Amino acid sequence: MTKALVTGCAGFIGSHLTQRLLRDGVTVVGVDGFLDNYDVAAKLRNLAEIGNHPAFTFHSTMLQSQRWKEWLDGVDTVYHLAALPGVRNSWGKAFADYVNHNILATQMLLEACLARQKPPVIVVSSSSSVYGTMQGTLTDESSPLRPVSPYGVTKEAMEQICLVYAKAYGLPVTMLRYFTVYGPRQRPDMAFHRFFRQMMKGDPVVIYGDGQQSRDFTYVADAVEANILAARHASPGEIFNVGGDREIKLLDVLSIMSGLLNLTPNLSFQLGPAGDSLRTCADIQLAQTRLGYRPQVPLEEGLRLQLIDMRAQAKG
Ligand code: UGA
Numbered sequence: 001m002t003k004a005l006v007t008g009c010a011g012f013i014g015s016h017l018t019q020r021l022l023r024d025g026v027t028v029v030g031v032d033g034f035l036d037n038y039d040v041a042a043k044l045r046n047l048a049e050i051g052n053h054p055a056f057t058f059h060s061t062m063l064q065s066q067r068w069k070e071w072l073d074g075v076d077t078v079y080h081l082a083a084l085p086g087v088r089n090s091w092g093k094a095f096a097d098y099v100n101h102n103i104l105a106t107q108m109l110l111e112a113c114l115a116r117q118k119p120p121v122i123v124v125s126s127s128s129s130v131y132g133t134m135q136g137t138l139t140d141e142s143s144p145l146r147p148v149s150p151y152g153v154t155k156e157a158m159e160q161i162c163l164v165y166a167k168a169y170g171l172p173v174t175m176l177r178y179f180t181v182y183g184p185r186q187r188p189d190m191a192f193h194r195f196f197r198q199m200m201k202g203d204p205v206v207i208y209g210d211g212q213q214s215r216d217f218t219y220v221a222d223a224v225e226a227n228i229l230a231a232r233h234a235s236p237g238e239i240f241n242v243g244g245d246r247e248i249k250l251l252d253v254l255s256i257m258s259g260l261l262n263l264t265p266n267l268s269f270q271l272g273p274a275g276d277s278l279r280t281c282a283d284i285q286l287a288q289t290r291l292g293y294r295p296q297v298p299l300e301e302g303l304r305l306q307l308i309d310m311r312a313q314a315k316g
Pocket of ligand 1: 126179206
């Protein structure tokens with residue numbers, strides 16, 4: 001692999017992936033539209049951490065500007081992370097934006113790749129939110145898709161349009177269903193970022209619901225590794241769960257966080273916005289056997305690394 005396009009390169013996972021590719025000697029074209037789901041200052045900080053690498057070219061624009069000829073020139077792999085993320089804000093008028101950025105922009109990318117004489121390999125970021133609230137033991141990729149948020153519906157539709165292009169044209173597109181990714185640079189609207197910030201300021205920690213909901217939290221470097229492995233080993237149309245080391249309840253995560261900060265937070269339980277899944281738990285066997293994916297960072301260590309990053313941000 002020599003040249004990659006990373007869409008959403010200034011975002012949380014996209015900026016880590018870009019840095020990893022550059023470290024691996026890959027030339028990277030990055031596109032980011034600075035959608036307002038993630039504050040601009042934070043994205044600029046992410047870009048600053050990527051730095052003025054000679055093998056990195058950055059385009060500050062929306063995918064809808066469709067400068068594919070320029071972006072895809074000489075590219076053999078596309079990592080598609082640009083999206084409007086966030087489960088809880090996808091209701092009401094915002095839904096049109098979710099459709100625009102998650103479905104329509106992805107279809108534009110697929111068309112542009114298909115138009116190339118030799119289409120690049122495309123790794124698309126999907127989400128555990130396509131499953132909704134999980135039942136039973138572990139959820140594998142053949143489990144029913146029952147999203148509980150409009151966001152989850154757009155991610156499911158995004159997967160379907162990718163599958164259509166893979167089936168009809170053999171387009172080498174593969175999808176990764178990430179399970180709640182965390183770590184340094186986590187989006188400011190996400191739980192761990194908010195909890196650490198609230199605790200560091202001495203504010204009450206706002207918990208949606210009773211805190212008994214559980215997640216299979218995934219460390220960001222593991223999500224990055226899954227992208228690299230999928231680009232190397234996946235076949236057109238394959239879909240993989242990308243999960244972490246275990247399922248854990250939110251209140252149990254909070255006690256690990258309190259231990260790291262050596263304090264006892266005040267908890268404020270509030271009625272959460274609709275659309276929250278009560279439980280996610282990934283079966284990652286397929287990613288293990290097909291891609292060689294194995295999460296490397298246990299939750300305790302990942303939280304410690306996120307806290308170091310948040311403390312550095314608070315200082316700087
Ligand atoms: C996250 C991402 O935001 C989605 O973009 C992604 O697609 C999804 O993971 C996924 O893996 O599919 P979510 O699981 O809601 O969605 O992640 P967090 O925002 O970190 O929330 C985790 C839990 O903490 C949720 O139950 C949420 O209600 C709760 N929470 C969040 C709080 O109790 N308080 C808060 O202030 C924020």
